[in-house]
Amino acid sequence: MSTPTPFQAYPTLNLLSSELQDLVRRNGRQVQAPPGTVLFDLGSSCTGFLLVLAGVVEVSRPHVDGRSILLYRLEAGDTCVLTLNCLFGEVAYEARAVVRDPVLAVQLPKGVFHRLVDESPEFRHTMLALLTRRLTRVVRLLEATAFVSVQQRLAGELLARGPVVPATHQELAAAVGSVREVVSRQLATWAHAGWVATDRGRVTVLDPGALEQVLEPLGGP
Template sequence: MNASEELADRYPVLAALSPEARTQLFERAQWISVPAGTVLFDDHQACEGFPFVLSGSIRVIKASAQGRELPLYRVAPGETCVISSACLLGHEDYNARGITETDTVLALLPKGVFDALLAEPAFRGFVFHLFSERIAELMQLIEEVAFHKLDQRLAALLLGKGRLLHTTHQHLADELGSVREIVSRLLKGFAAQGLVRLSREQVEILDPAGLRRIAAG
């Protein structure tokens, strides 16, 4: 399967485009392969195009000047980045950071082609459906950050990762948009209550029911 066929396979919406639009997309798309840990875009950078992810994943975060991070969402194959879409539509620079989590291959659609494809009902519907899904996810994130205490959010996060977690306190803090010291203190509190067992880069869930009670508030 060549790159164009793989792109069409990952994004079935492209089959609904006119032949002329598909040709323009496949001819003008820029095929990019980047290793894990690459910063694809950052705050105040101009948006260079509309990304289609063929393999790998991109973690989109909001970072503070003090180095704290709040994860916003991930972009997996078959998905695309709502912040990139918003920047292109609004002619604005990025206001978040995108980092590859694994080795990633993507097709970047130049702005001019993106603008032209918006005249295609199928592509326009795809973009606005993306907005709808991501905004719902971001509203849920805002609700969690604003209304749930950090111990509730940490308990819920642990419960969603299986019985044995191979992770660091720093990684958990990054996922929660907090700092390592606070998360470590909460984990030690959970351990003292017999809810978890802590070891190096590992958290074992001992009492899921207890964690569920904390997560429920």
């Protein structure tokens, strides 16, 4: 399967005037990043608007005690709400973005992004709508982290990504806002009960019904 162009992955770009579309083509810089690459970190400034064409980026908020919470993942066609926040508000990043699967992207300079926003009502409306929707999901995630148990968050994560979840215990801990030791103990308990099987860098859901029962107080996955 071929990698989409920016105009295929981000249909909103097709609504730009021919002049602005040419501006995107002339100024877009290709970005290739292997797994583990930090695309931005806490306190760093925003250098441009990233159009993800392939791969996966995980955006998380680390804590001084070593824990971190996964805020969201970016795949082809996704827009990073924290980048929008930085571009619109001229503020520094409040999270860390790390490449999980090899990324191919195109980055537009900050000045080009602002020109698209200023001159295209359709582009501006789309960006603001994306900002609103993603921020709503982040708020819901923070509510879940505050009021839902680690056991329930982990069960939900496995059911959402299963039956085979290619993730280390550390990555799962970041996804549910916990620490590796807690997640490892819970997975060991479930493995002993026959609900999951754990291998290096992978968890396989064997009994989804049992995990769904863990979620019953929440009304399901």
